Amino acid sequence: MAFYDLNKQERLNVVAEISNNMLIELGTADLKNTIQYFSDEDTYIRKSAYLSLGKIYLAKPILRPKIISSLEKLLPSTDYKIRQTVINAAGEIGKTYFESVQHFFDRGLFDEHHSPRNAVIGSIKKMGEVNPVPVLGWARLYLQHEDKEIRREICHGIELRGRKYPGDILPLLQELQHDKTARVRNTLVHVIGQIAYKKGCIQTVVEHLKQWENKQLVTAALEEIIDVHDRYKDFAVLTQEQARQYIEDNF
Template structure:
């Protein structure tokens, strides 16, 4: 029976038990319960586990060193679910203390399993939203990494910050305008589309695209932006026609 198959009262009890078990492990410098929850097949059990780590980290400063050493130990696990959950737990800490968990992100980016690498992308998103300065500074050099998947993952990871503060990530995205790897350029175009339909973002994106030299890529990005305003018309600030009119009036071909 999975987490959400349980009645609400039983879910509340399970979360309380999970939090207490993890706290007990940390106080006793053990990993048995943490490892059990971190390796659970149920996504929501693992999520409750990494959220518990984050809560304890902030609520009980005396356990912070133990938490970091425990996560470091668990990062050596052969189980990709454990490593994935370690990265997600580190991401909770990195929302306000990125310098303490940067090494986990460096390691996770090169993990052999896509689940772990995807956890890095998700963590960059949530950390970048709350703690953009160190996270984006860390991300920038990876945009020039020789491994195309690293460039793609970082591009995807900084997207969420761009939905509210496009000016923060557009200079980083510009680093990829001449990337000749299709997967990277496709992700770049996708990210530009995803940030451009949010409130106040189209203007910032179009103004910045006027500075880009790769006109072929920019045109694809503009086409994606127009299409996104149709696909997400229930959520877009402007109608598709308003987006087209703005681009026509403000993009300098």
């Protein structure tokens, strides 16, 4: 039976069982249950497992080395779901202790399967939102990587921090303004739009874009900002017309 076919109490019982079984296994060399949870076809079982492991890491400092070593044992798995869940678990830990799990993202960025790579993007988002200094510092190392997909994934990953604090990521985005790959530039324009529609953000974004040299990309970004204010009109502070007028008055 799928996780969300269960009622609320049954789901709570399943989560408690997952957490307890993984906690027991951390005291042994046997990761049988953990492997089962990390490879489960039900995404919510896998999610319950990596969330539980993140909570154990925070609550029980004595087990932290064992948790890291267990994740390191699972990362080379041939099952992409296990690798994906390892990255997500590292992401939970990295929201507080990024330096302890940085090496998982250094490897996950280059995974042959898109699911672990997407887990890296998701983890950068959730870690960068609450632990920005080390996460953004790490992300910057890959902004000029020779692989266009790495550059694109990093650009996408830092977006969430920018939705509240656009000034934190705009200098990083600026480094991509002359990227020769259309897919990277399109992601860059998309991210600029995404960080411009919340309260106080359009002012920061527009002011920063004045410093950029690639005027063609800046024009595309300004058009995206105006368009986003229509697509997200239920969440945007300004109407589309107000956003257009602000740009005309200030750029």
